Every structure is written in structure tokens, then in C-alpha cells.
Amino acid sequence: MRSPKEMPLTAAELGYLWTGYSINEMSKWYLILFRAQAQDEEMKDLYTYALESANEILIERKRLLNNDGYPNAIGFSETDIDESAPTLFSDRFLLYYLHNGTRLGLEFHSRSLASATRVDIRKYHSNCVISTIQLHERVVDMLLNKGLYWRTPTLPAPTSPEYIQKSAYLNGWHGDNRPLNSMELANLYQIMDLLMIIETMCRGFTQTADSEEIAEIFQNGVTVAKKQYHALGELLEKDALPIAPSLSAEITDTKKSVLSDRIMVTHVAGLFGSLLSQYGFSLGAAMKHDLVTTYSAQFAKAGAFSEKITRLLIKKEWLEKVPGAK
Structure with a gap:
């Protein structure tokens, strides 16, 4: 002691x-x-x-x-x-x-x-x-x-430092619509990297889960992660920026149980918690209206799925209680 x-x-x-x-x-x-x-x-x-x-x-x-x-x-x-x-x-x-x-x-x-x-x-x-x-x-x-590191794009260096001169810098839907800045890109790519990991793991867990109920929630996780990845990818496509290749082909065809349902569901719950944290942090650095709107919408959808998987953990009595105030 x-x-x-x-x-x-x-x-x-x-x-x-x-x-x-x-x-x-x-x-x-x-x-x-x-x-x-x-x-x-x-x-x-x-x-x-x-x-x-x-x-x-x-x-x-x-x-x-x-x-x-x-x-x-x-x-x-x-x-x-x-x-x-x-x-x-x-x-x-x-x-x-x-x-x-x-x-x-x-x-x-x-x-x-x-x-x-x-x-x-x-x-x-x-x-x-x-x-x-x-x-x-x-x-x-x-x-x-091993030649596997996927680098985010390089950006042209400005000729001199400058202040933002127009409130149109915040635009994202119409009018004087600027490209994404480097900080927005850094956060966007990091979220997409995490979404790729989530989608791939959920795909693998779907085919190796012991129960249909658990397999179904992993399949839902695949759908959520895939849709969010494409929604964020559209923001990059607007500025003709590259998108990292998918990892969904990195799964074998095995159907044999590799991990228990409990440890798989717990891990996916943790990954979605990390995703929510990434969205929250990235929102603080986002200035474009369309980026803020997209992040807010995807945050809500990820939050809804996170609650669904947490409810499953509670139902199965798999979720441990964090020490708290009396």
C-alpha cells in the first residue's frame, strides 16, 4: 500500500x-x-x-x-x-x-x-x-x-506568410471555396486511417464470430466505417487529393473462431471510442463549413453505433465498470 x-x-x-x-x-x-x-x-x-x-x-x-x-x-x-x-x-x-x-x-x-x-x-x-x-x-x-508507408500528399510552399483576409476562408458550400489546409488534411487522413482499420477488423470479425447476433453487429460496423470513409473521401476528391488504398483485401477466408466474441466486441467498442475522440479533436481545428458539417454528421452516426455496441456489452454483462464517485 x-x-x-x-x-x-x-x-x-x-x-x-x-x-x-x-x-x-x-x-x-x-x-x-x-x-x-x-x-x-x-x-x-x-x-x-x-x-x-x-x-x-x-x-x-x-x-x-x-x-x-x-x-x-x-x-x-x-x-x-x-x-x-x-x-x-x-x-x-x-x-x-x-x-x-x-x-x-x-x-x-x-x-x-x-x-x-x-x-x-x-x-x-x-x-x-x-x-x-x-x-x-x-x-x-x-x-x-518494406515500402508500405502511405504518405499523405506534399503541398506547395507559399512565397511569403500572409493573414487571412476574407471571411470566405470559412466557406465550404458555395462561393469562394478554398482547398483544405494542411492541418485539416492531417486530421482528415488520420481519421480515414482509423476507419480503414475498423472496417477491416469488423469484416474479419464478422466471418469468425461465434454467434449470429455478434456477427450482425460487426457487419453493421463495416457499413458505418465504410460509409464514413467514403463521405470523408469525397472531401479529398473535391480538391483532387489522393485517398489511401483500402485494406479490406488483407483478410483471409478463414471462418474458424480466432478470438472470443467478448474480446472482439470490446475491441471494436474501444476503436469507435477512439474514432469519436478523433472527430472531436479534428472539429476543433476545422474552419471550412462543409468539413465541420461532415464531421458533425459522422460524429453523430459513429456515436449512435458506439451506443449500440455499448448496450450489447451491458446486455451480455461484458462491460466492466470504471471506478467513479460515490
Whole structure:
């Protein structure tokens, strides 16, 4: 237990520690499974490194929670994965999956650090950020070395800096309609990357789910992600900008159960939660009317599906309760 001289965890510190534990504990089992299913030895080594990092983060996170008297999340076990099952996703997808995972991890750990007060909690989250940066570097290097990194477009450099001179800069539907700026493009492409991961995973989960009810909700997830991807893609097409290729071909034809329904539904719920966060952040940087309108509409649709999948988790008694106020 913590020393009586130490301050107890604040609500913010507890929220990020407990939620982070749940995320990392679930992710660990995906890392174990995907390492077993990877065909490329370099990929296996990369997943081994990612798994070691995840375990180190989990051990310390568990210790910090236990020291303040908080129980561990129930989490998952080896019964939720089948390492001997046929391969579900290609190595190419597994690399993109890890890339998106490190991106989301960097954002989560940074927010965790920003909300921390206690010295030991700040130090812990700082170490999480450093560990995730190191993993991200290795993932990006492998994407580049294998020629798989899809680069967003380069933009022409202006001849000189300038202020915005017309309110028409905000237009998006008619009149003096400007192209997307670099910050809007950065956020737009990142959302689309996540949507590709969600669509591909939901497709794979649809064909390997144990029950029809679960398969149906994954199919709904495919529909939502695909429609949103195309809606955002139309914004790029207006400015004659490229769209990243789909990953839906990176799924094998196996129908054998690879993951339990519970761990698959939980992961998809988490991915849609991350999608909502991405939309919220991107809305804050969007200035064009049509972009704001599109984000708002897609946010509402993603939120509706997120609630649907959360209700399923509650119905199945698969959703753990986050510690809260009395």
C-alpha cells in the first residue's frame, strides 16, 4: 500500500490509470495472437518487442492501482484467443494495425501525463510516452523499409506568410471555396486511417464470430466505417487529393473462431471510442463549413453505433465498470 505521506490518486489520475490498464490488458492478447499469426520473422520480432513494452506498462500500472487499494480490472485470458487458429489478417494489415495502435497510444499517454499531479504518476506516464515513442519509431521504420508507408500528399510552399483576409476562408458550400489546409488534411487522413482499420477488423470479425447476433453487429460496423470513409473521401476528391488504398483485401477466408466474441466486441467498442475522440479533436481545428458539417454528421452516426455496441456489452454483462464517485 502507498505511504500515508503520499497523496491519494485524484479522479483524473485514477481514470487514466484504470482505463489504461483495461486497454493495455486487452491489447496484450491481440499482440500475442498477431505475433503467432505473423508470417514474417521481422514482424514477429516487432510484435515481441511491442508485447514486452505492453507487459512492462501493465505491471507498473497494476502496482500503482493496487497501492491505492483499487482492484484490477477483470480483463481477458488465454481462453479468449486461439494461437493455433488459421491466420485471419495479412502481415501487411498487422503492420498497419500496430502503426495505428502506437498513434492512439501516444495520444492516450500524453493526455494521461497532462492530467497527472503526483510525482510517481507523472514519472510513470512519462515512461509510457517514451516507451510508445520507441515502438512507434520501429513501426514506422519497418513500414518505410518494406515500402508500405502511405504518405499523405506534399503541398506547395507559399512565397511569403500572409493573414487571412476574407471571411470566405470559412466557406465550404458555395462561393469562394478554398482547398483544405494542411492541418485539416492531417486530421482528415488520420481519421480515414482509423476507419480503414475498423472496417477491416469488423469484416474479419464478422466471418469468425461465434454467434449470429455478434456477427450482425460487426457487419453493421463495416457499413458505418465504410460509409464514413467514403463521405470523408469525397472531401479529398473535391480538391483532387489522393485517398489511401483500402485494406479490406488483407483478410483471409478463414471462418474458424480466432478470438472470443467478448474480446472482439470490446475491441471494436474501444476503436469507435477512439474514432469519436478523433472527430472531436479534428472539429476543433476545422474552419471550412462543409468539413465541420461532415464531421458533425459522422460524429453523430459513429456515436449512435458506439451506443449500440455499448448496450450489447451491458446486455451480455461484458462491460466492466470504471471506478467513479460515490
